[in-house]
Amino acid sequence: AQTVTQSQPEMSVQEAETVTLSCTYDTSESDYYLFWYKQPPSRQMILVIRQEAYKQQNATENRFSVNFQKAAKSFSLKISDSQLGDAAMYFCALDSNSGYALNFGKGTSLLVTP
Amino acid sequence: GAGVSQSPSNKVTEKGKDVELRCDPISGHTALYWYRQSLGQGLEFLIYFQGNSAPDKSGLPSDRFSAERTGGSVSTLTIQRTQQEDSAVYLCASSLGEDGYTFGSGTRLTVV
Numbered sequence: 001a002q003t004v005t006q007s008q009p010e011m012s013v014q015e016a017e018t019v020t021l022s023c024t025y026d027t028s029e030s031d032y033y034l035f036w037y038k039q040p041p042s043r044q045m046i047l048v049i050r051q052e053a054y055k056q057q058n059a060t061e062n063r064f065s066v067n068f069q070k071a072a073k074s075f076s077l078k079i080s081d082s083q084l085g086d087a088a089m090y091f092c093a094l095d096s097n098s099g100y101a102l103n104f105g106k107g108t109s110l111l112v113t114p
Numbered sequence: 115g116a117g118v119s120q121s122p123s124n125k126v127t128e129k130g131k132d133v134e135l136r137c138d139p140i141s142g143h144t145a146l147y148w149y150r151q152s153l154g155q156g157l158e159f160l161i162y163f164q165g166n167s168a169p170d171k172s173g174l175p176s177d178r179f180s181a182e183r184t185g186g187s188v189s190t191l192t193i194q195r196t197q198q199e200d201s202a203v204y205l206c207a208s209s210l211g212e213d214g215y216t217f218g219s220g221t222r223l224t225v226v
Contacts, residue, residue: 042219043205043220044219045205047215047216095214100162100169101159102147102157103159
């Protein structure tokens with residue numbers, strides 16, 4: 001079975017500061033993909049960053065980067081220089097060959113304060 | 115189209131009525147997914163289409179739920195005899211491979 005766990009229901013960060021959102025997962029597959037999605041109040045899920053398990057290098061997209069620890073099955077998201085527009089729900093997701101669809105964690109609500 | 119389009123955006127229905135939710139995926143995307151998101155919860159997988167066939171219907175919560183996809187494009191999710199516990203946001207996504215999904219903005223269903 002595949003599971004994705006986000007242990008932080010809510011996080012808060014001040015503008016311009018850095019915050020890290022945690023995600024752990026479980027899969028028996030050796031090759032898989034991990035994603036972070038952002039869901040603002042508009043409801044639309046927006047892809048933030050993607051990591052291929054066979055790549056050791058951590059993915060980076062502008063202010064967003066991940067810390068991918070394959071052995072520990074950990075995939076955290078770091079947001080640098082946080083902006084008010086970063087406030088949203090963030091979901092970690094796993095895509096492996098064990099199933100057809102992405103498995104999502106329950107999400108972390110990120111609040112950004114001025 | 116340029117994105118995944120879902121309609122209606124919001125739907126209020128009376129308990130016991132049938133509803134149809136529509137998803138128009140990105141042109142050329144062969145895979146289509148339906149998810150349900152209840153208030154404050156993560157995404158619950160409902161069904162997956164590859165082309166017009168549905169290899170995985172395991173997430174449909176009951177036989178009141180059904181879905182079809184025609185022409186490898188538009189998909190309709192039908193909920194018969196709606197119940198209050200069906201109230202949720204229904205999200206559709208499409209993809210072409212392992213680059214991740216592109217989601218629509220969802221349909222918020224409220225059963226009163």
